[in-house]
Amino acid sequence: MRISGHFSDCVILPCTRRRPLPQSAVWFFLGNSGS
Secondary structure, eight states: OOOOHHHIIIIIHHHHHHSOOOHHHHHHHHHHHHO
16 A cells, blocks of 8 residues: 555644544554555
């Protein structure tokens, strides 16, 4: 899976700032979105 820096900056960071997620949940999300 390939995750661009832009994607992680614009999606992952705002998401975790609003609702802190367990690391496993973050990777689960990444796997489903950018597999």
